[in-house]
Amino acid sequence: MFRIGQGFDVHQFVNNRDCIIGGVKIPYEMGLLGHSDADVLLHAITDACLGAIGEGDIGKHFPDTDQQYKGADSQELLKEVWGIVRDKGYRLGNMDCTIIAQSPKLAPYIETICKNIARILKVNTSQINVKATTTEKLGFTGRKEGIAAQAVVLLYANESSDNVL
Ligand SMILES: Nc1ccn([C@@H]2O[C@H](COP(=O)(O)O)[C@@H](O)[C@H]2O)c(=O)n1
């Protein structure tokens, strides 16, 4: 049995914050604002995983009203959600993501980001694809006001899983 999920997130650029994408600190003049570390890509992936298993969204599991998650490392949030995915008997087929950012230039960091996501999920790097695109200077991303990210994940059930009908 296959399950597909998609996620989308946006975080605003501000001064005096780190720009963390896919768990990788990207050198840039601005950082991303959020209750957690504002890792826009990992949030989109987390939502895609939750969507695939019908478990709501990141805010349901980690409310931004809960001080426990203030400054949270989004890698830990994704790890927790991935534990739920695995406990339900699912494994990753593949994942495809798009980061929408006018800047910074992300190409030099994409391989490191893919390797880091694979490390978090304990999967092969070949199962992870991350792309970046500008919006040709159009819209909020084009004006460098923030970054958006999209993710799609395809899960499949373990043969031994109760999820197999
Ligand atoms: N923040 C970004 C955005 C894009 N790239 C790379 O540039 C290529 C061309 O971008 P377009 O928006 O003109 O399609 C894109 O395919 C990425 O490889 C990037 O590194 N960082």
Ligand SMILES: C[C@@]1(CO)OP(=O)(O)OP(=O)(O)OC[C@H]1O
């Ligand atoms: C991750 C959480 C929790 O710290 O806060 P933010 O960093 O603001 O991120 P968002 O994408 O709004 O997701 C849900 C939140 O509850």
